[in-house]
Structure formats: structure tokens, C-alpha cells
Amino acid sequence: MTSQTPVSLLDVSTYLPGEPISADYYAQFADSDELRDNLMFRAPKFRHHVAEDETAIDMVERAAAGLVERHGQDAVVGADVLITHTQMPDMPFYGGGGGMAHRLGMKPNWVIDLHNGGCAAFVLAMKLARNLLASGEGRTALIAVAQNSAGTAFDQPTVRRKAQSAVPGDGAAVGLVTLSDESPILDIECRTYGEYAGDMTLAIDPPRKWWQAGPGEACIGFTEAKITKVLARGNRQVPEVSYAVCDRIGMQPKDLDLLVTNQPNRAFLRNWREALELPKEKHTDTFEDCGNLFAAGIPVNLDRAITEGRLKKGDVVMMAAFAHAGDFAGAAAVQWGGRTA
Amino acid sequence: MSLPALDDIVDHTGNPEPIDGVVRIETAPREKATPIIMEMMRSVYPHDQVFGEYCTVNDYVDCPPDELFDYLSDTRSLEEWTYSLRGFTPTDEPGLWLAYDRLGSETEIYTRTVANREARTVDYHCAWDQGTHLWMVYLMRVVDAQVVLNKPGSVVLWTNCHHPFYDNNPYPEAAPSQRPVWVGDFWDMFGAGHELELKNLKAIAEYRHHNGLPVTPAWMR
Numbered sequence: 001m002t003s004q005t006p007v008s009l010l011d012v013s014t015y016l017p018g019e020p021i022s023a024d025y026y027a028q029f030a031d032s033d034e035l036r037d038n039l040m041f042r043a044p045k046f047r048h049h050v051a052e053d054e055t056a057i058d059m060v061e062r063a064a065a066g067l068v069e070r071h072g073q074d075a076v077v078g079a080d081v082l083i084t085h086t087q088m089p090d091m092p093f094y095g096g097g098g099g100m101a102h103r104l105g106m107k108p109n110w111v112i113d114l115h116n117g118g119c120a121a122f123v124l125a126m127k128l129a130r131n132l133l134a135s136g137e138g139r140t141a142l143i144a145v146a147q148n149s150a151g152t153a154f155d156q157p158t159v160r161r162k163a164q165s166a167v168p169g170d171g172a173a174v175g176l177v178t179l180s181d182e183s184p185i186l187d188i189e190c191r192t193y194g195e196y197a198g199d200m201t202l203a204i205d206p207p208r209k210w211w212q213a214g215p216g217e218a219c220i221g222f223t224e225a226k227i228t229k230v231l232a233r234g235n236r237q238v239p240e241v242s243y244a245v246c247d248r249i250g251m252q253p254k255d256l257d258l259l260v261t262n263q264p265n266r267a268f269l270r271n272w273r274e275a276l277e278l279p280k281e282k283h284t285d286t287f288e289d290c291g292n293l294f295a296a297g298i299p300v301n302l303d304r305a306i307t308e309g310r311l312k313k314g315d316v317v318m319m320a321a322f323a324h325a326g327d328f329a330g331a332a333a334v335q336w337g338g339r340t341a
Numbered sequence: 342m343s344l345p346a347l348d349d350i351v352d353h354t355g356n357p358e359p360i361d362g363v364v365r366i367e368t369a370p371r372e373k374a375t376p377i378i379m380e381m382m383r384s385v386y387p388h389d390q391v392f393g394e395y396c397t398v399n400d401y402v403d404c405p406p407d408e409l410f411d412y413l414s415d416t417r418s419l420e421e422w423t424y425s426l427r428g429f430t431p432t433d434e435p436g437l438w439l440a441y442d443r444l445g446s447e448t449e450i451y452t453r454t455v456a457n458r459e460a461r462t463v464d465y466h467c468a469w470d471q472g473t474h475l476w477m478v479y480l481m482r483v484v485d486a487q488v489v490l491n492k493p494g495s496v497v498l499w500t501n502c503h504h505p506f507y508d509n510n511p512y513p514e515a516a517p518s519q520r521p522v523w524v525g526d527f528w529d530m531f532g533a534g535h536e537l538e539l540k541n542l543k544a545i546a547e548y549r550h551h552n553g554l555p556v557t558p559a560w561m562r
Contacts, residue, residue: 034372170515224375228382235384267379275384 001283006181009334013066014173015059016290017151020046020063028168033163039267040167040227047169047291049151056146057099059172063144064104066303067176070340073105076121081110082110082139083128085121085145088152089113092211100144104187109138116192116325119262121145121295122175123330129177141176147294156217164222167265169291173299183337184263186316190330196233199226199325219329228324233326234268239275241331242320249316249333252277256333257315258305259283262297262322263290272320284310297321304330306339313338392532397500400536402543404550406461406485406495412546412557413463413481414456421558422542424534426450437472444527447517451475455498461485469524470515477524495546499539501531 023043035041050059068076082104086096095113110132117124122145129141150168159165177185203221208214238261239253246253254277261272263285273283284305286293293300298319305311313336320331351357359368364377404408412418416438419426425443432439432451442450451472455464461483466475479501487495507525510516516523527534549556 037372037376039376224371228375228379231379231382235382239384267382271382271384 001302004130005134005179006134006184008178008180008337009126009185010176010178010180010183010337011067012173012299012303012306013070014171014296015062015063015065016034016169016171016300016301017050017054017059017062018048021049022046023166025227026160029161030163030166031161033161035222035224035227036163038163038224038227040222040231040265041163042266043166043299044169044291045159045288046076047150047167047289048171049155050170051151052146054148055090055099056096056148056172057090057103059146059148059170060096060100060144060174061103063146063172064142064174066150067142067174071176073207075140076142076174077105079140079142079169079176080130081132081177082108083110083112083114083125083141083143084105085114085117085125087147087149087294096146097280102141106142106292108142108300110141116323116328117295117330118328119264119294119297119330120321120323120330122173123188123319123321123332124190124328126175126177126185126332127190127330130161130185130188133177133179139179141177143177143299144172145174145295145299146172147296148172149294150291153218156219158217159219162219164220167292169293171290171293171296171300173184173296173303175299184335186249186333186335187245188330189241189248190328191237191241192328193233193237193326195327196325197327199229199327218227220263229298230325231267234264234322235271235275237322237326237329238272238320238331241280241322242272242276242318243330245318246319246340251316251333253318254278255316256318257282257336258311258317259320260298260301260305260317261320262292262294263287263301264292276318281310284308295321305337311336373381388529388532392529394503395500396503396528396531396535397498398532398535398539399496399498400539400543401486401490401494401496402546403494404546404556405493406483408550408556409495409546410456410458410461410463410483410498412561413483413542414454414458415557415561416452416454416465417561418557419452419465420539422545424538424541426452434472439472442524445517445520445522445524446471448520470517471509471512474512476511478502478504478559488497497542498540499535500537502530 046222082101084097097111097113101111125143150170154165154168201221202218204216204218284301315336322329407504417429420429426440429438429440438452442448452467463481467477468475481497484496486496507528510523
């Protein structure tokens with residue numbers, strides 16, 4: 001892979017909607033739920049909720065502000081590639097890519113929506129961006145991810161009572177990828193485990209298709225058995241893809257300077273850093289402040305680490321995540337080039 | 342009617358609360374037990390937690406269980422499938438064999454094999470240097486794979502327990518002078534070492550079985 005034209009993740013900027021919402025918000029609605037004490041659903045202290053009239057496109061525009069500020073309007077407007085992922089597209093038929101490009105003032109040659117990447121979408125998008133740029137499709141790519149299910153789907157009156165609803169939080173992020181060796185993407189591993197693709201389900205009572213009208217509000221169909229399987233898969237997959245990248249770049253996991261992952265719950269965070277033999281201070285997360293940020297977890301945590309000075313020029317950061325009930329996982333290593341204001 | 346399970350302990354403690362360390366559905370319903378279980382599920386487990394006190398390795402061997410049991414229950418099979426035990430000869434004491442463990446120079450190892458055909462257990466009671474106190478015990482069991490894996494063949498289970506003598510040689514006077522190593526120095530390698538030996542056993546037994554050779558070779562009969 002070293003012969004490949006160097007492609008860099010130059011910067012990320014992020015957006016967390018509104019004021020933090022404390023765990024009490026959910027406690028007031030909580031009903032008895034047999035999954036309440038489940039390790040997967042122990043609530044974070046805070047999370048953010050997308051506002052009622054705020055669209056995924058709004059979130060991405062706000063997330064991009066940091067990039068515009070640091071790299072200039074042209075860096076965003078002139079990008080050749082836009083890759084997007086939205087947890088809950090404003091309009092499910094056609095996704096968010098076109099609208100986001102328009103809002104950002106872009107006329108890119110490529111606009112691609114990634115839905116399958118789930119919580120690992122940022123890694124999948126980096127792989128795609130890297131390959132497109134390296135093959136001559138442009139000089140700059142923008143990756144935009146928006147997680148907006150917390151203030152929407154999980155905050156429905158009958159859903160927010162459930163244990164699962166206190167965990168998600170909303171947020172968005174935009175990453176800037178360019179043809180350069182300033183902050184090179186060292187390697188990326190993406191794996192699809194299609195056999196698990198059907199395991200994440202929407203539970204609606206009475207049953208209906210998600211697009212059909214009906215009285216029941218949709219939530220994620222969790223059972224104890226399913227949670228245990230997902231825990232076991234996540235425990236396995238995130239280290240697996242991280243090791244694969246480490247092998248190829250010739251690094252021991254314990255020598256990584258920083259790990260950022262998605263953050264479904266505290267158990268995964270602990271298990272993954274244990275698996276990579278990294279101390280807590282080398283694994284930046286925002287779980288207590290933001291909850292489960294889905295696909296925005298990696299870039300928000302990366303941004304946090306950069307802002308707090310935990311990632312320095314020359315450091316190698318591993319970004320890793322798995323998606324849904326374990327149907328996709330990805331890891332990417334970047335040798336961070338530093339943030340130029 | 343449920344059985345009077347643990348009634349004696351309730352009588353003894355004088356209250357129906359479970360004693361420490363007991364997790365049963367009556368006092369820890371699933372919503373209470375599941376978090377405990379999930380807390381215990383990790384991505385990785387420290388070596389010492391897996392191999393520190395009990396060193397267990399298991400494998401499937403494509404060879405009929407009774408034939409594999411017969412082979413293992415002959416102490417001299419160790420001459421073939423172990424990494425370093427060589428030169429088995431009978432001693433004056435019936436059932437006690439003397440060999441050399443080439444891991445230690447000039448190191449004698451004594452072995453007595455206790456096998457039970459019905460359970461297909463084969464326990465090698467061994468010790469370095471002396472044959473009076475056989476404290477290194479290799480507990481093995483051959484299971485019919487048809488029963489546990491729904492396919493022909495054998496499953497071999499093998500556990501060693503971390504006897505305190507692994508840490509301190511109780512019979513230093515029996516050791517050859519100047520020997521730089523003690524068997525317990527290798528305890529941390531046992532997981533890997535025993536796996537390697539189990540692979541030896543698998544390769545040998547499967548070769549014989551697949552090629553129509555008796556699993557227990559003629560020279561041992």
C-alpha cells in the first residue's frame with residue numbers, strides 16, 4: 001500500500017446540537033424495562049438532541065463551519081468528492097448527499113451516500129475517498145456524517161421510556177481528505193459480515209413496515225439474546241480490523257498513540273482498549289458528554305483528542321468501529337499531520 | 342414441588358439470602374444476572390487469567406475415541422507426541438516409568454499413568470527428578486466427538502493445575518547439580534507448549550487413522 005499516492009485526512013470539524021440533555025430527562029420517562037440494568041444501556045450523563053426543525057443538512061452545514069474557518073471556504077466549496085452518511089435521512093428516498101452538496105455550495109463530481117457503513121461509516125468513507133482521489137478523481141474529498149436519531153426516533157413518547165433510548169446522542173462531523181502526504185492515511189481495513197445484516201430490526205407494535213402508517217412508534221428490536229450476540233461480535237470485530245491494519249503498517253497495537261472508536265456503551269470502550277493493550281488516556285471518548293454518537297463517534301472523538309492536545313503531529317491514530325448488529329466493521333490508521341489554524 | 346436445594350445452608354445461616362458467590366435464578370433473576378455475565382464478556386482475557394491457575398487446551402482429533410484412548414493410556418505414547426519426553430523405560434516399581442525430559446539437561450522424569458476406560462480419562466502423574474511424589478498431573482479426557490460435535494472422531498480435553506511445586510522445587514537435592522532450569526520456569530509457556538504437543542498428538546493419530554495404521558503402533562503392543 002505504500003506505493004499508493006499519499007492521501008491525507010487533513011482535519012475534522014464537528015457539531016453537537018443544542019444544550020446538553022442530562023440523564024434525568026430520560027429518568028422521568030423511564031418505565032420498567034427488563035433491559036434497564038443491561039450493561040449496553042447504562043445511560044451517559046449527557047447527550048445532545050437535534051432540534052425539532054433541524055435537518056441533517058443543517059447539522060452538516062454547522063459541522064463544516066470549523067473546516068471553513070480553518071481552511072477557507074474554497075477548501076469546502078471546491079471539493080471534488082462529497083461522501084455522506086446520515087443515520088436518519090431527512091428524506092429516505094434519496095438520502096442527503098445532494099442537498100448537503102448544495103447547502104455547502106459545492107459542485108462536486110462525486111456525491112455518494114453511504115448507508116451500510118453505520119457507526120463505522122467514517123472509516124468506510126475514508127477508504128472510498130482515498131481510493132477515488134488516488135485514482136485521479138480529484139484532489140479533495142469531504143466526508144460528512146450526521147447522527148440525528150437521538151432527538152428524533154429515540155425521543156418519541158413511547159420510545160424514550162425504554163432503556164435503549166437514554167444512550168444515543170446526536171452530532172455531526174465533516175472530514176477533509178486531500179491528495180497530500182501531510183497527514184497520511186496509512187491503511188484501512190473494511191469488512192462486511194453480511195450474515196449479520198438482518199439482525200438489527202425495528203420493533204413496532206402493532207407490527208407494520210416502517211413506511212406504513214400505524215399507531216406504534218418504531219424502536220430498535222433488542223432482546224437479551226441479541227444484545228449478548230452483538231456484544232460478542234463487537235468485542236471481536238473492532239480488535240480484528242484494528243489488528244489487521246496494525247499488521248500491515250508494521251505497528252504493535254500497544255504502540256498506537258491514540259485510539260478513537262464508536263462508543264455504543266462503556267463496556268465496548270473498555271474491552272477494545274484492553275484488546276489493543278492501550279491505557280485509558282490513549283483512548284479518547286466522549287461517551288459521558290455525548291452518548292452513543294453512531295457514525296459521528298469517530299470524528300467527534302478525534303476532534304476532541306486534537307482539541308485537547310492528545311494527538312500531536314506525527315502521532316499515529318487508529319480509528320475503528322463496527323456497525324449495527326455486527327454487519328460491518330472498519331479501522332483506519334492516520335499519521336496525524338497536526339492542525340493548522 | 343421443587344427439591345430442597347440448599348436448605349441445609351439456609352438452616353445454617355438462618356436466613357434465605359444466598360451465601361456469597363452463589364448466583365442462582367431464585368435470588369438473581371435474569372435482569373440481575375445478565376449484567377454480571379455481560380460485564381464478564383471481554384474482547385481479550387489476560388494470559389494469567391486464562392492460563393495462570395489452570396492450563397487447559399482442547400482439540401478435535403479425527404480418530405476413533407477408543408483407539409485414541411488406548412494409545413494415550415500407554416505411557417510410552419508420550420515418547421511420540423510430547424515435545425521433549427524421551428527414553429521411557431520401566432522402573433522396578435510396577436507402572437512407574439522413567440524417561441528424560443530434554444527441556445532440562447540430564448533431567449529424569451517419572452510417570453505413572455492412571456486411565457479409566459469407561460470415562461476415557463487418562464491422567465499422567467509425573468515429577469522431575471524423583472518418582473516418590475508425582476505432583477505434576479496431566480489430566481486428559483477423550484470424548485466421543487459424535488456425542489459432542491455430531492461428527493466421528495475424538496475431542497481431547499487436557500488440563501494442568503498450577504501446583505505450588507511449580508514455583509518452588511520441593512526436592513532440590515534430587516536435581517542434577519548445576520541444572521539451570523526448573524520445570525515451573527516454563528509454566529507460563531504451558532498453554533502454548535501443550536497446544537503444540539496436542540497438535541503433535543492430533544497429527545500422529547490422524548495420520549495413522551487416515552492411512553489404515555493402528556493408532557497404537559506395533560512396538561508399543
